[in-house]
Amino acid sequence: MPVEELTVRSADGIRLHVEVHGQPGAPTVVLAHGWTCSTAFWAPVIRELSDRYRVVAYDQRGHGNSEIPPSRARYSTRALAEDLSAVLARTVPAGERAVLAGHSMGGMTIMAAGGRPGVAERTAAAVLISTGPSELVAELTVLPPGVRSPGLRRFLHRQLLRSRMPLGPVSPVSRVALKYATMGPSSPAGQVEATARIVHACPTAVRANWAAVLDRLDVRSGLARLTAPTAVVVGTNDRLTPPVHAHRMIVELKDPQGLLLLPGVGHMSPLERPAEVAAEIHRMAAEYLAAEYLVGAPADTTPADSTPASAVVATADPTDERTTVA
Secondary structure: OOOEEEEEEOOOOOEEEEEEEEOOOOOEEEEEOOOOOOHHHHHHHHHHHOOOOEEEEEOOOOOOOOOOOOOHHHOOHHHHHHHHHHHHHHHOOOOOOEEEEEEOHHHHHHHHOOOOHHHHOOEEEEEEEOOOOEOHHHHOOOOOOOOOOHHHHHHHHHHHHOOOOOOOOOOHHHHHHHHHHHOOOOOOHHHHHHHHHHHHOOOHHHHHHHHHHHHOOEOHHHHHOOOOOEEEEEEOOOOOOOHHHHHHHHHHOOOEEEEEEEOOOOOOHHHHOHHHHHHHHHHHHHHHOOHHHOOOOOHHHOOOOOOOHHHOOOOOOOOOEEEOOO
16 A cells, blocks of 8 residues: 555646655655556565655556546657656655656656656666567567568557457456466466456556557657666567567667566566566666665675675576676
C-alpha cells in the first residue's frame, strides 16, 4: 500500500493518479509503466526497492486510476512527456533529482521527454526496460516465423496491435495467448494471472487509442537528447520490443551505462524478474544519486570483497548477461 496518494494535473488538465511508496526523505525513484498496465504492474519491484528508496509510481493517462482522455487528440508522445514532467514537478522538489525507470511505453515516455529542461534537471539517471524508440510494428515477433513476407507480417501485426476487440474476463485461452505474446515460456502461473488481470483491466478504447500512437511511434530525437546516464534492460524472449531495439538504443544514447540481457524473459520483465530489474535501478541510484542520501545498499548487492555497490550488478541468476559500454 502507498504511504501517500496524489492527484497531479498535466499540462492539458488531465488528472493523473500518483502513488508514493517506501521511505520519506530517502532518494527518489520514479516508475512509469507500459501500455495496458497500471501502478499495480510495479508491485514486485516496489517491494524490492521500498526499504531504501522513496518510490513514486503513477498511472499513465487512461490507465488505472488516472483520467481517461476525452478525445484521441489527447493521446500522443507529447502528452506522455508532459505527464512525466508534471509528475516530477510535483514529487521531486526543485534542486533534487531522481532515477527514472520506464517499462515499454514508460521507457518511451522517458525518451519522449528527452531534452525537456524540467525533466532533465530532475533526472539523475534513467533505466529503459523492455522498450524501443521506433519501428515497433516492423520488429514485432509475435507471429510465428512461418509468416515470412515482411509486408504480410507488418499488416497482421498492425491488426493485432490496433484491435478494438474487448478482452473480456480472464480465461484459460486469454492466459495462454497473453503468456505467449508478452512473457517468457517459463513464467509461472501466478505471474501470468497477475499480468492478465492488469492488462484486461485496461479499457478497450484506451488500449486502442494508445496502440495507434505506438503504431507510428518515433521518439529517436528525444532519445538523442537524453543526457542522463542511462542503462537498458531487455529479455531475450521479448516479442513486443525485441533486443534489437535495446542494441540500437545503446548506440544512440549520449551516456550509455550498459545493457542487461535477461535470458528467457519476455516483455514483462519487471513482473518476471523483479529482483534483477530492481537491482539495476539500485545500481544506477547508487552510482548517480548523491551518496549522502542513500539509505544503504541491499545485502545481496554487497560482495564479500567490499567492492562498492556502484560497481556491482546484483542478479539472482548467473546466466544474466551484462554488456558494458566503453
